[in-house]
Amino acid sequence: MSSFTLAASNPVDHVINHPFIISESGWWLWSSAQTNMVITALILVFAGLFVGKAIRTGEESQGHLRWITRSRFAHTVEVICGYLREQTVRPLLHDRTDRFMPFLWTIFFFILINNLLGLVPLLDFQNLVAGQLAPEMIAQHKAFVGGTATQSIYVTGALSLIAGLMINWSGLRELGVAGYLKHLTAGAPIFVWPIIIPIEILGTFIKPVALAIRLFANMTAGHILVAVLLGFAAGGFEKLGFIGLPVGIISSAAVVAIYFLELFVAFLQAFVFMFLTTVFISLLAHHDDHETAHDLAEVGIA
Amino acid sequence: MKRLTLMIVLALALFALSPMTSASLAAPDTTTATDSSGDYPGGKSDKKSSVIEKPKQGILPGLTAIVLFLIVFGILKVKVWPMVSSGLDERNEKIVGEIAAAEDARKQAKDALNEYEKNLADARAQAQQMLEDTKATQIELAAQLKSRAEAELNEMREKAKAEINAAKKQAIDELYSESVNLATVMAGKILQREVSVQDEQRLMEESLAELKTVNS
Numbered sequence: 457m458s459s460f461t462l463a464a465s466n467p468v469d470h471v472i473n474h475p476f477i478i479s480e481s482g483w484w485l486w487s488s489a490q491t492n493m494v495i496t497a498l499i500l501v502f503a504g505l506f507v508g509k510a511i512r513t514g515e516e517s518q519g520h521l522r523w524i525t526r527s528r529f530a531h532t533v534e535v536i537c538g539y540l541r542e543q544t545v546r547p548l549l550h551d552r553t554d555r556f557m558p559f560l561w562t563i564f565f566f567i568l569i570n571n572l573l574g575l576v577p578l579l580d581f582q583n584l585v586a587g588q589l590a591p592e593m594i595a596q597h598k599a600f601v602g603g604t605a606t607q608s609i610y611v612t613g614a615l616s617l618i619a620g621l622m623i624n625w626s627g628l629r630e631l632g633v634a635g636y637l638k639h640l641t642a643g644a645p646i647f648v649w650p651i652i653i654p655i656e657i658l659g660t661f662i663k664p665v666a667l668a669i670r671l672f673a674n675m676t677a678g679h680i681l682v683a684v685l686l687g688f689a690a691g692g693f694e695k696l697g698f699i700g701l702p703v704g705i706i707s708s709a710a711v712v713a714i715y716f717l718e719l720f721v722a723f724l725q726a727f728v729f730m731f732l733t734t735v736f737i738s739l740l741a742h743h744d745d746h747e748t749a750h751d752l753a754e755v756g757i758a
Numbered sequence: 759m760k761r762l763t764l765m766i767v768l769a770l771a772l773f774a775l776s777p778m779t780s781a782s783l784a785a786p787d788t789t790t791a792t793d794s795s796g797d798y799p800g801g802k803s804d805k806k807s808s809v810i811e812k813p814k815q816g817i818l819p820g821l822t823a824i825v826l827f828l829i830v831f832g833i834l835k836v837k838v839w840p841m842v843s844s845g846l847d848e849r850n851e852k853i854v855g856e857i858a859a860a861e862d863a864r865k866q867a868k869d870a871l872n873e874y875e876k877n878l879a880d881a882r883a884q885a886q887q888m889l890e891d892t893k894a895t896q897i898e899l900a901a902q903l904k905s906r907a908e909a910e911l912n913e914m915r916e917k918a919k920a921e922i923n924a925a926k927k928q929a930i931d932e933l934y935s936e937s938v939n940l941a942t943v944m945a946g947k948i949l950q951r952e953v954s955v956q957d958e959q960r961l962m963e964e965s966l967a968e969l970k971t972v973n974s
Contacts (some may be wrong), residue, residue: 473819484815490822497826504834508841513848523852525845537842557843558835564826605823607809608817614823676809704912 465712467683469675473608474579474599488579489605496569496605500562507533537561544731548738552630557735559622561692563615564730567606567671571722574604574675606725607675612668619733620664639740663736667729674725678718685711933969940965 477486510530525531545560546553576587579602586593593599605611628636640656641649685707692703811814944961 468809473811473815475815482814484811484818487815487819493819493823493826497830500830501833501838504838508838508845511845512841513845523849527842534842534846538846541846554843558839559831559933561839561842562834566830605819608816608819609810610820611823614820615827618824618827634969680809 467680467687468577470683470686471603471607471679473603474597476598476600488599488602489611491601492570492578492603492605493611494572495601496566497551499569500565503529504565506530511537535635540564540727544727545734546735552626552737552741554623556626558736560730560734563733564726567615567729568723568726570605571675571726572719574607574679575718575722578602584720604679605673606671607679609668609672612672612675613665615671615729616664616668619667619729619736620661621749623663623711623733623736624660626737630741635698635742636740650654662734667732671725673727674721678714678721682711682718685714742758936969940968 472505473484473487473489475483475484475487476491476584479485491745507527507530510527511525511534513525516522540561541557541608545557579599582599582602583594586599594724606615619747621663624636627639640653640660642652644652688707689711692700692702692707696703811819813893947961
């Protein structure tokens with residue numbers, strides 16, 4: 457019966473944000489996505505402190521062992537950090553790399569942990585518990601935790617806003633106000649300026665908007681796909697009897713496969729967000745098109 | 759592998775159980791509770807089921823994202839990333855330094871080996887040269903010794919010859935002198951009596967015997 461109800465329910469329900477506290481005027485004061493982000497923040501801070509202590513060079517009294525990272529998990533994070541810094545950012549930002557790495561690492565891991573938390577069925581755990589303790593919470597579509605924070609266009613928009621401010625602030629700092637404004641002309645002849653300048657100004661806003669939509673769309677689509685396949689798995693047998701059994705089995709296997717794909721997408725989208733932010737930062741700098749093309753070729757995107 | 763299988767089974771079990779609650783989430787109008795969320799974007803009450811929240815639903819989560827991100831960024835920037843950066847840098851410097859030192863050591867070892875091989879080759883050449891010099895010296899010395907020995911031998915031989923000749927001459931002289939003496943004695947004896955043939959024969963034999971005695 458439960459599988460039947462799942463099959464009948466809207467798969468979008470399993471993906472979107474759920475309110476927990478709603479004001480009189482209908483504002484969502486607290487929602488599951490916010491709790492997810494708090495959990496992400498706590499994970500980042502505590503795991504970050506653990507990883508940082510494990511990665512840093514030990515005391516001299518430890519001898520040669522002081523150079524060894526003291527945890528497998530920290531070693532994994534170290535490899536990721538090292539790859540992002542040396543293989544992704546440094547070819548684009550050169551001597552500005554160390555200045556931007558804290559921001560880029562933070563945005564990468566913030567998005568990554570949020571994406572990964574979205575793959576943990578926290579909402580379902582919570583509903584199992586709430587079904588027993590507070591059934592009215594479920595009835596009112598309320599949830600304290602669960603879902604994917606980076607599925608919300610407002611959350612991805614907020615992160616993109618920060619990224620956009622960082623991109624343009626770094627451009628202003630690097631080029632100066634005059635240089636920044638000159639950059640809006642894209643080096644084109646004056647008679648093309650009426651076309652180029654509006655396009656460049658629009659581009660300034662489109663870049664972060666594209667970042668936001670890309671992350672939102674990827675997270676939403678993947679999770680809806682998982683929900684739909686689970687709906688098939690649950691409903692196949694219930695609705696079609698033995699004929700539906702293969703549908704259920706195939707759908708279940710597909711869900712497992714899609715989950716692995718989602719795991720990959722979680723990393724990929726965090727990387728893409730960070731990487732494109734880096735590219736946009738690098739584009740607002742003193743160098744000619746040839747250098748830019750060379751830098752982009754070095755990281756394999758041109 | 760066992761862990762992975764267990765995780766998959768648990769995940770599937772969870773999803774098999776969760777519809778109970780998820781379904782009620784999706785179908786609030788079948789319950790008696792009032793739907794305080796009103797325009798909940800995904801519920802059955804909202805037939806359009808939008809995945810994009812309305813501003814009243816999304817703005818505060820968005821602001822929360824900004825605030826949390828900035829807090830996390832601040833903490834990580836001060837407490838964590840310096841440790842990670844320094845760890846990466848120091849490890850990188852250590853590895854690069856060790857590789858450079860190893861390359862230097864290898865270069866030094868190679869130079870030392872080349873030097874050693876060069877010295878060895880020089881030593882071998884020197885030894886060969888010394889051997890050849892020694893051989894030449896030896897041959898020369900041998901020739902010198904031989905010639906000297908031959909000269910000495912010749913000298914000794916000449917000396918011996920001279921001594922022999924001298925002795926021979928002396929002996930002959932002595933022989934002559936003795937012969938004279940004998941002849942004188944014989945003559946004296948002859949003069950003292952008549953010498954018969956037998957006496958002459960006997961005297962001759964005696965003289966010869968005496969001469970032999972003197973010579974011996």
